[in-house]
Amino acid sequence: MYGKDGVITMSKKQQKSKYTVDDIPVKSITNGMIVLDNNQKVTGVKILPRNIFISDYGTQSAIIDNLKNVYNQIDYEFWLVVADRPVDINVYQSELQLLYNNTNDPIRRKMIMEDINKSNMFVSNNVVDTEYFILFKEKDQELVGKRIRNLITSLANAGLNSHQVTNDDLRLILDNFLNAGQTTNFGTVIG
Numbered sequence: 002m003y004g005k006d007g008v009i010t011m012s013k014k015q016q017k018s019k020y021t022v023d024d025i026p027v028k029s030i031t032n033g034m035i036v037l038d039n040n041q042k043v044t045g046v047k048i049l050p051r052n053i054f055i056s057d058y059g060t061q062s063a064i065i066d067n068l069k070n071v072y073n074q075i076d077y078e079f080w081l082v083v084a085d086r087p088v089d090i091n092v093y094q095s096e097l098q099l100l101y102n103n104t105n106d107p108i109r110r111k112m113i114m115e116d117i118n119k120s121n122m123f124v125s126n127n128v129v130d131t132e133y134f135i136l137f138k139e140k141d142q143e144l145v146g147k148r149i150r151n152l153i154t155s156l157a158n159a160g161l162n163s164h165q166v167t168n169d170d171l172r173l174i175l176d177n178f179l180n181a182g183q184t185t186n187f188g189t190v191i192g
Contacts, residue, residue: 025179026038026039027175028040030168030171030172030175031168032168033165033166033167033168033170033171034145034171035171035175037138039140040140041138041139041140042138042139042140042142042145043136043137043138043171044136044137044139044145044149044165044166044171045079045080045134045135045136045137045149045152045165045166046134046135046149046152046153046156046163046164046165046166047132047133047134047163047164047165047166047167047170048133048134048135048156048161048162048163049161049162049163049164050130050131050132050133051064051160051161051162053065063160064159064160064161067158067159067160068159068161070155070159071152071155071156071158071159074155075135075152077137077139077148078137078138079135079136079137080134080135080136080137081133081134081135082133082134082135082136082174083131083132083133083134084131084132084134084173084174084177085129085130085131085132085177086129086130086131086132086173087127087128087129087130088123088128088129088130090120090123090124093120094117094120094121094124097113097116097117097120098117100113101113101114101117132170132173134166134170134174135152135163136166136174149165153165
């Protein structure tokens with residue numbers, strides 16, 4: 002390799018891998034945690050969405066102020082993550098189709114067909130659910146549990162429901178950041 006100071010040779014260790022996965026320090030995803038190569042764990046909570054804008058102004062203000070307090074009480078590095086999850090309404094569409102096939106009343110059939118058409122519009126427009134997460138990194142398992150309990154309690158006091166992230170949630174987040182939202186399906190390779 003040529004540099005401004007002349008020729009630089011790179012050892013095998015210094016050479017970049019041609020595989021992106023070699024640059025990602027993920028050892029495993031288990032028990033709602035991403036375990037990194039250095040044994041630190043990335044985990045957190047998923048906040049269930051709530052449309053506060055259908056509430057009165059006082060309730061909106063209270064929830065926003067309480068959420069500010071939740072963020073101000075966190076005394077460690079954390080990440081607010083927003084991820085889109087594709088909506089799967091295939092079961093709903095199948096149920097609508099069965100209902101349509103078993104209904105003879107023309108008015109009901111028309112209403113069901115409108116719902117079928119609306120669901121097809123959702124599918125063709127790639128509708129997604131937006132999900133919200135607070136994630137953090139920690140090595141000590143006991144501290145991980147304490148932080149998760151504190152986050153869930155603090156968010157509940159702010160009027161928001163939450164729970165610890167699942168393995169699927171973490172895979173979704175990684176897919177969103179690493180694969181432009183495309184789901185990866187890794188199979189077993191037998192050598």
